[in-house]
Amino acid sequence: MIIFIYDKTFEGLLTAVFDAYSRRTFPDLLLAEGEPFPLFYDEAIQIYTDDRKAERVWKGLERKISKSSLSGLTVTWLSELPEVDMLLFRYIRKAIDAPATIEFNLGDPDILETAKIWKKVNNERLRVMQFFRFQKATDGTYFAAIAPIYNVLPLVLPYAQDRFADQQWLIYDLKREYGYYYDLKDTIEVRFKEKDSHLLTGLLSEDIMDKDEKLFQSMWKEYFKSIAIKERLNPRLHRQHMPARFWKYMPEKR
Amino acid sequence: MDEKVLEKLKILAESAKYDVSCASSGTSRSHKSGAIGSAAGWGICHSFAEDGRCISLLKIMLTNYCMYDCAYCINRRSNDLPRATLSVTELVNLTIEFYRRNYIEGLFLSSGVVRNPDYTMERLVKAIKDLRLIHHFNGYIHMKSIPGASQELVNEAGLYADRLSVNIEIPNEASLQALAPEKDFKSVFAPMRYIQQGVLQSAEERKRFRYAPRFAPAGQSTQMIVGATADTDKDILHLSSALYQRPTMKRVYYSGFIPVNTYDNRLPALTTPPLVRENRLYQADWLLRFYQFKVDEIVNDAYPDLELDVDPKLAWALRHPEVFPVDINKADYEMLLRVPGIGVKSAKIIIVSRRYANLGSEQLKKIGVVMKKARYFITCRELPTQTVNEVSPETVRQLLTRKTGKKTDDRQLILPFID
C-alpha cells in the first residue's frame, strides 16, 4: 500500500496528482499530516503543496473536461467528506488518462459518486442562499449566521455580492468559525480571536441591533403567519422544503 | 414605520394569499451600481409557509377595498372584513427592508378595485415606478394588472414590472359572468393582449437599439380557480394549451377552490379544497410544456377529467400499451419522455451516458429513474419479463396504486424553480 501525505488543501490534492504522475506511483490512501498510519503499508510519500504544480494539473484538466465539471470538482471538494480526496484523485486520474471526456460516463462509479456529492453540496448552497437572514446592527452592518453541513459559504458569495452590493455585511459560518465581510468594496475572509455573543449564538444581542430591526423581524413573522392558507396546512411539506436545522436563525421560525 | 403598518401588513397579506402564482422567475438582472439588488434567472424560495407553499415574493395588496363583488373572492365588497390601504412609502419601505434582509426576491403587488380600473391601475403603477426610479430597487416585481385597465397604463406597468399577470379565474365566460358580474372575458383578455404587444414590440426594438426599454421581461402569467364551477379538466387544459400558444404566456397557475364565502350558494360547499385535482392539473400542465404532449392526448371527449389515482403520464401510458416497451438504449428523447418514471433530467442523462455503454436497470436506478414505475414500460440491457403488454394495463394500474401503508402525499406542489 502506498500512502501520500499532504496538507488537506485542494491545491495540495492537485500537487499530489502532479507528483504521482512524475513518479509514476499512485497512492492507495491519502492522509493528512499527523493522521495515524495503517498497520501495513509499503511506502509513505510526503507531498509539498506547490501552486505551480497545482496549476499545471488544473490547466491539463481544462483540456479534458468542461468548465462546469471543473467547477464540480471544487464544489465536491467543499463537501469535506472524509473520502472525498481519494474519490477526486481517482476522478482526475481517469479524466487525464482517457482519450475523450469521461465526465458524462455515469456508468463509472467514481463519476457517479462525484456527481452525487456535487449535487448534495449544490443543494446545500441553494438552501443557504434561500434561508440565511440578515439582521441589521447599529453600525449599519447586516449580519447573518449560518451553520451548513458542507462548507458552502464560498459558493454563496457571488449571490450575496451581487444582490447586497450597496450594504455592508458579514456572513459567518458558526461551525467552521470563519466568515466573509463586505465593506462596500471588497469581500474579505475574516476570523475572530475573541468572539462576541452573536458569533456564538448567531443572533445579534439587542444592544447592538439597529433600532428598527426588531420591528422588521416581527413584521416578517406576522407576514409569514398571515400568508399560510389554513385550509391547506401541510406541515410535512413545510418541513421537507425547509429543514428544521435552519430555523434557529430565521425570524419567522424562531 | 410602526405598529400601524404591522396591522396593515397582516390584513393585506391575508387578503392577497389566495393568489398562487408566486414564482419569481424568468428574468436575470444583475446588480447595477447605485441600485439595490438583482434578480436571479430562477426564483428562489426564501421561506415556505405552513401550507408548504413557496414564499419568494412579498405578496401583498396595495388595498383590499374593492367595489366588485366576485363570488369566489374574500375581498368582495359584500364581505365585512378588516380593510386597509398602504401608502406608497410604506409599501416601498417594507419591500426594501425585507429585501435587504434576504427575506424575499421582490414584490408581488395586486389590488382591489377602487373607483375604477384605471384609477386603481394608476396607483399600482405609481408604486412600482417609485420603487424602480426613486429607490433604484432592482429586485423582482410581479404586478397584477387590473381587469379592464387601459392599454396606456398596461404599457407603463410593463416598463417597471418583470412580470405582469391578469387572472382568468373561471375558465368559461358564462360562469365567470355569473360569479363575477363586473367582469367578462374581454376585461381579462384585452390586458393580456396589451401585455403581449408590449413584450413583442420591445423585443423588436431591442434588436435594433440595445438600450430600448425592456417590457415585462419575464412575460405574463395567469391563474384559474379549480372546482368552483362545473368545468372539466378538458375545459381547463384546452384553455391553458391555447394560452401557451401565445408567445408571452409563461405560466398558468391552478388554484384549488377554497370556499371563502360559504354563504354564497352559487358556489359548491366543499369541505376541503380539491388539492389532488389541482396537483394533477399541474402535472398535466408540465406534460404540455416540457414533455411534448398535445392537450388532446391528455384530456379529450372520452376522458374529460384527469384521473385522480394515477398521474396523467401514467394514465396516458396505460391507455397506450401498444407503444411500449421502449428500448432505453435506442429510443429517441421524445419517446424516453413518454415512459412513466423517467423525467426530463433522467431522459437527458440516459441519452449522454448510453454512448459509453448499454445501460442496465442498476444504472437506470442510479440515474434517478423510478424503476418501480418504469419497469413495466421499458427494455434495457436485461431482457424484459413483465411489461405492460404481458401483465395487462389493468394489473399494472393495480400494482402501482396499491396502498403501501406508507403515507404518500399527493398535495406536493410543483417545483418552484423551473419556469
Ligand code: SF4
Ligand atoms: S375584483 Fe379582485 S379583489 Fe375585487 S372582488 Fe373581484 S377578485 Fe376580489
